[in-house]
Amino acid sequence: MSNTRKQIFMPFLYALLVATGVFIGRNFIKAPSSGGSNPLMIYPQSSKIATLINLIDEEYVDTVDREAIEEKVIPQILKNLDPHTVYIPAKDLNKVNEELQGSFGGIGVQFTMQNDTVMVIQVIQGGPSEKVGLLPGDRIVAVDDSIIAGKNIGTDAVMKKLKGEMGTEVKVGVLRRPNKDLIDYKITRGSIAINSVEVSYMINESTGYIKVDKFAQNTYQEFLTALAKLKANNCKEVIIDFRGNSGGLLDVAIRLCNEFLPAKDLIVYTEGKAQKRLDVKANGAGTCQDTKVIVLIDEFSASASEIFAGAIQDNDRGLVIGRRSFGKGLVQQQIPLPDGSALRLTVARYHTPSGRCIQKSYENGNDDYYEDIYKRYEHGEFFNQDSIQFDDELKYTTKNGRTVYGGGGVMPDIFVPRDTTMLTDYFAKLRMNGVIYRYALEYTDNNRQQLEKYNSAETLEQYLNTQSLLSDFLRYAKDKGVEYKRDEYQTSKQLIEVELKAYIARNMIDNEGFYPIIQQLDDVLIKAIEEAGKIES
Template sequence: MNEQHKNTARQIYLPMVLAAVLIAGMFIGRITNPSGNGSSGQRLMLAPESGKLQTIINLIDEQYVDSVDASKLVEDVIPEVLEGLDPHSVYIPPKDLKAANQELEGNFGGIGVEFSMPDDTVMVVSVVSGGPSEKVGILPGDRIITVNDSVIAGVDMPTNDVVGMLRGDIGTKVNVGVQRRNRKDLIDFEITRGNIPMYSVDVSYMVTDSIGYVKINRFARNTYQELLSALAKLKAHNCSDIIVDLRGNSGGYLDIAISMVNEFLSKGDMIVYTEGVNNPRQDVYANGSGSCKDIGVTVLIDEFSASASEIFAGAMQDNDRGLVVGRRSFGKGLVQQQFSLPAGGALRLTVARYYTPSGRSIQKPYDNGVEDYYHDIIERFEHGEFFEKDSISVNDSLKYKTVGGRTVYGGGGIMPDVFVPRDTTDHSDYYYRLRETGTIYQFALEYADRNREELSAFENVKTLKNHLDQQDISNQLIEFAKTKDVKYHHSDFQRSKNLIDLETKAYIARNILDNEGFYPIISEEDEVLQKAIELIQTNNLEAVLFENQSEEIPAEITAEN
């Protein structure tokens, strides 16, 4: 890649990276909650009249010249107190606590649909099997026009507001008016909200006759059981190697990560250890009961793999159990425990650091505050780390040894054994414009809905993809894009044609077969996954693992300080 092209790619790509960093930073900061004992934490008792802080609040409440809301003062002060600690010690106000816990507990009360909102109308994309909506007869493609007495179609309503109207306590009822294709009148449904699972294993399938693939989006309360089901499914297909995809996974429960790692390690292998000033060191070892001790494993990570994802990848790497492929992970080596507060809300407080089996703390520095902490990923991008392995900065004083004698590094995320750069050679301005405006997704949704009866006849992704390959998808997308004010650019389209075509078909397949349709198609352009498959098929795993056992920096992560 020449310098001019790199600069152009980075100029185009930087806004997307900035947006991704902002979203991921907020998510990692709020949702990660590795609790060693798996509980919601001890109740933090605060004596109502103790300490200077409480005294000041009381004096303001009782003596200040104007009336004040003392409870609001407390709410405002708590984040200020935590700001000087670390980026992951956070206060969760009472109004946000339920939603924050739902992300990790793995379920919520709702009607059991996934929806999109093209043209300000709620359209059902998929229906949870066995869920409340399926039981009353709601179908993919239905438009929800009314919820109880409110018309929501054609109204500029935030997605979160719609979610708030459809979700609710289990057992409560909600009335929805649905418009169905080819029917003029609304269909009224009374739905009793039920327990809706939030799946953390996005997909599991065989990428080749012998290699299985599992994509995990977080380490929630139900993730371990989901992984066991996925592994059983893959082993039933005579899987000899498994690729565990943790890219974009910002973490979750520590005990769940430990249980998952245990499935792959032999008895006595260290998984992780934790230690803090007020929490004595605790070593955790595999107990030998794992179901995949004899199956090859490769872990995929990227710059948004954090916390529990790094525990998993670090354990595989330090025990020389398998390769880590991709790009340097986020660098979160802190353990939080959640404490309930007397007046509602909760405190997720950092109580320990975790260390990989070799003794590495992979926590990146946070001395300069939260903003600089999350800005680190942007600096990596600008420094060229996403594109060239030689741009990865490592601290040469933080060398550690794996079980097999390989050199690994601490102090800033998990370094991959095999670095795979972002490939932007087929990215163009026209492609980015299609992505930025959501045009590809909207077209795929409309195409799937318009052809749902025909497409639903295909029972697997292979036959569906073969059918889509015979359709004039690209030209239809181009014409659709023009209606969304995305001007066609011929040379850009030719450069990105394969990528645009593949993404469009993958999103169409998702609307018909869910993730079982999406991932097998999109994986054809997934350079990290394809590299992992290549390493397994060419038997290069062991060669890469043990080609560097000296004091020198491993070839795959050579860098300048």
């Protein structure tokens, strides 16, 4: 576009960015015009934005892409609202909804990129790939007769090739050690579940652990399955881990919470300008009303995670342990638009049973809102509870009279700071270069036959303890360009060793192998285990 065209066109765009009102969806009605009439009066029944778009579309000196203008302008308008009201273009809608829907069409493998080649880590039990015979350790070097190995293709591009409509067929060429010839497989894509319950297992004879990654359509059923598994092993206390869980579907959080609360206990209430207060209470049908419960949260636990944690805390039903949560107390409704796009519009605020709205401030704009996490870190909040300032005007009380605060996240009953005592520059370089992960992957690949003899985290770790992992790893790390530093290595030694074993276990038996080993480094979980036997139901 020439400078002259920019000078003509840009004032219209600036007007669009600052205008308010209806942004799409109106039928643009052109009024009859008479000679010499003001062009700004051509569309008297339209909003200012609709008028401007119509003027540009019909009167501007050059042809413009009306849809492209709308796609750019809509997000700018929404920036004047809260950070969680967002526009989702039609091309992105399926991808955005996929995680909440809980499934997608695919071949059923977990993979990683090793030396510019797709390496299968896990084959999903009962999935399309297992049915045709794919195995962990296989290299997928071709898809539909197109070579993908050695082409510097990214993970997203590989996913795009392997995913597709259920019932469609994809051909993959597989290299399997020690064979040198490709094995061709035709795989019919099926429904692949996106698990939101990452793992559940018994930590000790009476305490169970469930890690929930998100609140999707299938989360409640997965959660009930996990609970049943733990109860079958005589679980008396359950630790529910929502750390890193950014939320999801509100009704799913309510259903999970209902499992733990007696009849008529308030779970949450919502209220907005166009929505009257709506109280949601437990119905008394929960299966875990007598099960002791601990909830783990951190600075990345948001929305639905905070609803659950706030309900447990305000009803004095159990303990919340960790660090202050994110602070998202806004409810979005997804509204489909005519062209296949969607608007996620904030329609209400949710409040915990004590009356807290835990939404943090967003009055200084979106950038400041999301940078709040970094400010908390710099302020020392991750390491010292005393650094957090509470507003007495936002003081509330739980069912039993304990003081809790609103105004930005759920503050845990027991604060556990981040542990940085084992972090060193040497370890940071190992992690930054992915050396620990890559070594674990290669070790697994080279020793798969031996490792397959062990089907639990406990037995696999016992075997790995007999191997010279660390000395071999140090040579590997040096070969990858990370210079050995003795003092820093000694400081980080436990951290390195546990992560090596946990990643190897994950490569072999997925999260059931990873989490029981990595918990040795998890101060928040260790504290929760200590407290599990002390809680009164």
